[in-house]
Amino acid sequence: MLVWTLAVSLLLGSAAPRIVSLIPSLTEDLFAIGAGNQVVGVSAFTDFPSAAARLPQVGSFSSLDAERIVRLHPAVVVGIPAQASLVTDVRRTGLRVELLRDDSFEDLFATLARLGAISGHAREAATLAVRLRARTAALQRSVPAGTIPRTFVVLGAAPIYTVGDGSYIAHLLALAGARNASGVRTPYAQYSAEALVAAQPDAIVADKQSGLLAVLDRPPWSELRAVREGRVYVLDDADVLERPGPRYNEGLAWLIARLHPASDRPLH
Numbered sequence: 001m002l003v004w005t006l007a008v009s010l011l012l013g014s015a016a017p018r019i020v021s022l023i024p025s026l027t028e029d030l031f032a033i034g035a036g037n038q039v040v041g042v043s044a045f046t047d048f049p050s051a052a053a054r055l056p057q058v059g060s061f062s063s064l065d066a067e068r069i070v071r072l073h074p075a076v077v078v079g080i081p082a083q084a085s086l087v088t089d090v091r092r093t094g095l096r097v098e099l100l101r102d103d104s105f106e107d108l109f110a111t112l113a114r115l116g117a118i119s120g121h122a123r124e125a126a127t128l129a130v131r132l133r134a135r136t137a138a139l140q141r142s143v144p145a146g147t148i149p150r151t152f153v154v155l156g157a158a159p160i161y162t163v164g165d166g167s168y169i170a171h172l173l174a175l176a177g178a179r180n181a182s183g184v185r186t187p188y189a190q191y192s193a194e195a196l197v198a199a200q201p202d203a204i205v206a207d208k209q210s211g212l213l214a215v216l217d218r219p220p221w222s223e224l225r226a227v228r229e230g231r232v233y234v235l236d237d238a239d240v241l242e243r244p245g246p247r248y249n250e251g252l253a254w255l256i257a258r259l260h261p262a263s264d265r266p267l268h
Contacts, residue, residue: 016120020058020069022079022087025102025245027052029112032246033128035119040072048239048247059086066090076118103187105171108244109133128246135249136175139256143177149259150181152201155242157212157221160191168244176255178203193220200224203231203259207238233258 020041021027027042031049039052044060047053058069061082066089069077076096079087087097100114101107109129116125151173155161163169164184173180181201182191197220204226206212212221213234221227235241241251 017075017118018073019119020072020074020077021046022059022064022077022083023061023102024048024052024239025243026078026080026100026111026115028243028245028247029115030119033112033116033119033121033124035115035121035124038119040074041069062086064090066093069093070095078115078118102244103166103168105168105175105244108168108248111244112246132246132249136252139249139252140175143175143256144260147260149178149202150199151178151203151205151259152181152196152199152226154204154206154210154212155188157206157210157215160193160196161210162189162191163187164189168248169241172241172248172252172255175252176259178255178259196220197223201226203233205241205255205258206232206234207242208234208236209238 016038018040019030019035019038021030021039022043024043024046027039027046028048030036030039031052036049036051039055041058042052042055044057046055046057056068056072058072059065064086069090070093074095076098077087077090078098078100080102081099084099087099091097098114098118100111102111112125112129113122116122153163153169153173155163162182162184163180164182164186165180166185167187170180181199183199184191201224204224212232215221216227216232226232235254240247240254
């Protein structure tokens, strides 16, 4: 049975390789480069584009169904390094697994190029990368000179989780003319209430699902000037900021608009 499954996978892979994606951002990349019809399985929380949301789910960030993945006859399974232990059983079946980094901003483009090579859409991936970088450059030009707001990103409010300087999101803050206020070096980390009060960020950016809005009237949040002065910005669709995929410019534009409101911009 296993030999037959792998033979089918190899045969399919010779033309348009069937792909199982274990991360929503990788799925978005694949659809964006024209390889969406090759994606045969996805992870939980995959909701964009709508066609991807209708595909079979093979697990989540923390668990995988290796047998179901095998039954989908993929030529390759793609995920991220944090899932290395999860894909052990998948590797044992003989399926090809590629884990692609997603921490930094440049990882986004390296991953896009690799997915292009894997799927047979290298040209489309290169074209998309050029278009994304051009849009990023245009957005950067819209950032006013002057104040660089120290911004704290809330991924979770109780306990507090935030982003560090090594993260893709911190790089987006820099592109938006802001600075990450956490002072953390690792990409993502738990943060103490005491450190947050001491940091006194100029602005707070939060995921709607973080639970922040429910606790703003309590310490440590109520002790922050940014909260008292109304500089708290909550994303309805946090995916455009938190997923290192082809919609990241939407997140960047959102940051620029909130952190540099038109009323604060030089009149020129």
